[in-house]
Amino acid sequence: MMRDFAIVWGERSLLLSGLANTTVLSVLSATCALLLGVMLTPALMSRWRAIALPARVFVDGMRCVPFLLFAYIVYYGLPSLGLRLDNWSSGLAALIIYNTAYMAEILRGAWQAQPREPIEAGIAFGFPEAKLFRRIILPPLLLTAGPVLGNQMIQIIKDSAFLTIIALPELTHAASSIQSRHYVPFAAFITAVLLYWGLCLIVEAGVSAVGRLAEARR
Amino acid sequence: MTSVPKVLDVACGTKRFGAAEVLSDVSFQVDKGETVCVLGPSGSGKSTLLRCINWLERPDAGQIYLNGKPVGAMASGAVMHDRELSKLRTHIGMVFQHFALWPHLTVLQNITEAPIQVQKRPKAEAVEEALALLAKVGLADKRDAFPARLSGGQKQRVGIARALAVRPDVLLFDEPTSALDPELVGEVLVVMRELAREGMTMVVVPHEMGFARDAATRVIFLDRGRVVETAPPDRFFAQPQTERSRQFLQRYAGSLNGANGRSTRE
Amino acid sequence: MSRGDIVAMLQGAVVTVTLSFIGILIGLPLGLGLAILRWANTPLLARVVAVYVSMLRATPLVTLLLLLFFALPNVGVPIGPISAAVLALVMNTSAFNCEVWRASLDAFPKDQYEAAQAVGMRAGQRFRRIVLPQIAHASLPGLVNEMSLLIKVTPVLAVVGVVDITRAAVRIGAETFEPLPPFLLAVALYVPIVFALVSLQRFIERRQAEAAA
Secondary structure, eight states, X not given: OHHHHHXXXXXXXXXXXXXXXXXHHHHHHHHHHHXXXXXXXXXXXXXXXXXXXXXXHHHHHHHHSOHXXXXXXXXXXXXXXXXXXXXXXXXXXXXXXXXXXXXXXXHHHHHHTSOSHHHHHHHHTTOOHHHIIIIIIHXXXXXXXXXXXHHHHHHHHHHHHHGGGGTOOSHHHHHHHHHHHHOOHHHHHHHHHHHHHHHHHHHHHHHHHHHHHHHHTO | OOOSOOSEEEXXXXXXXXXXXXXXXXXXXXXXXXXXXXXXXXXXXXXXXXXXXXXXXXXXXXXXXXXXXXXXXXXXXXXXXXXXXXXXXXXXXXXXTTOOOOTTSOHHHHHHHHHHHTSOOOHHHHHHHHHHHHHHTTOGGGTTOOGGGSOHHHHHHHHHHHHHHTOOSEEEEESTTTTSOHHHHHHHHHHHHHHHHTTOOEEEEOSOHHHHHHHOSEEEEEETTXXXXXXXXXXXXXXXOSXXXXXXXXXXXXXXXXXXXXXXXX | OOHHXXXXXXXXXXXXXXXXXXXXXXXXXXXXXXXXXXXXXXXXXXXXXXXXXXXXXXXXXXXXXXXXXXXXXXXXXXOOHHHHHHHHHHHHHHHHHHHHHHHHHHTSOHHHHHHHHHTTOOHHHIIIIIIHHHXXXXXXXXXXXXXXXXXXXXXXXXXXXXXXXXXXXXXHHHHHSOOHXXXXXXXXXXXXXXXXXXXXXXXXXXXXXXXXX
């Protein structure tokens, strides 16, 4: 058993590059999804059906589609739309599109839980719209949504593992490769599991920090 | 001296929460038919004392005896099994400050739950007795209602009926009216007075001093976890023997003239 | 896609639904058991459960599946694709269910439990008649949510050779050189099932919110 772990240690550069890919993919897609989600949320809550309905269909649709199948469809489907993307880009695209829907829904929930008065005060004090959004609306919104966004981040990290199916060299793919070449399945995959766990603990620590920030301002 | 064991015998009860000693060497006995009221400033340990009697809190030292039988722990120090303790608890009824009714059961089911499930009495008998108790507390028409639909005073009366349904040897009341709106307090105190009058053995931590003055057979004054004074109510309220008791009565004199159980059904 | 292909996909769908069902059926009570172990706070066991649940919730299903499928035979436990799939699903969903149950247990009003103690109920009775009915009610939305999440991760079972929808779709795509249609069909089969569960969850939440008002 110790010998197996030694072998895995020997392959640590592959493992670390897989971890790096997982981390970069997750952080990048989470950030883009959040930004796009912020733009989608107002559409979701719009009073005009022509805007709200497609947004709602998109969000509910992504909620009901398994990510793995969606990744496959993006990977195989985009070429027929004329877009030739490598597996990294299509994996990233799939993660971003999929999670934009989730982010929009999370922000919508957090928005509806916000008290109206502080915002009305901002308007009364003459804050122009963009400034109002950036300095009055967004900060408490993100603080409230902190834990749920954190959970979604963890979900993204786990979903990225599905991309091993399209041969994207992320963490699970690296572990799989080490396993198949050296026949050390337990050591390889347990190491991967521990690394995923580590990533999640970091995210949860971040969420706690945000939570403390939020508490101080409650 | 009678050789019949007391209904309740608390000997040197001591309880610590962390570094603080909440109860120190508390001893008293309760005879059958007595209504003992435990008074004291907040933080004096009254609720803790009550909860030690049926071992909802574990005393750190001392013995509790119910009709001569040890509760919770033997004199040797051996702690009772949940099974044994549960059997004993059916002889001690408790009425809670926040009613503690089970929300997924109807009023009638709340009352019959313990007689049927714990005491294994036949359902028909339990239901009959439950209906009689409901009538006694004035809520016969609420038998099939769920607790969420009741007012605070109604919930507490159901709580009393539920405690009575197991036919306990002694009834414990933990500030039964403190969570009630003032106008609902009366209906509960009426029921409690009636029970006292009928000879139920009761240990009450009252929220209303008036109840202690009018319905108690004995008052125990607790201060910072120690028994400071024990006396019949007329002597305690008229001629307190210690400085602490005097200070306490001065501060709470107002509530003696407040809600003291006049019936709302007039 | 030919008719035979569609039939193959439907057969795959049956496999998917069956495995999901088994996973849910075992995972629900197992999750409750784990939550109770933490709630009862037995010193060592509660800690172990906490770590186990934390790790399982952080592990992608595909990684767990590969771990079980390849590592268990290596340590002398022979395991086939279906067993590995069920085991992975059960381990995964029980960890998430545990957290749902635990949230309800933590929120359970203490004085109702004490009332049950005070009236002489034994531990088993207290749990069965007072605690369980209420936490089952409170946990329902979270548990249904977890069911929909479980179904959404089942496509990954194809990775170890379980002939479910995904594997059928991959095979057909490889044979016909048209990968898109079978995957779109797979999505068309999945979406109604997940949507039904999501709708059920929303319905339950609405009903409970109305009852509480």
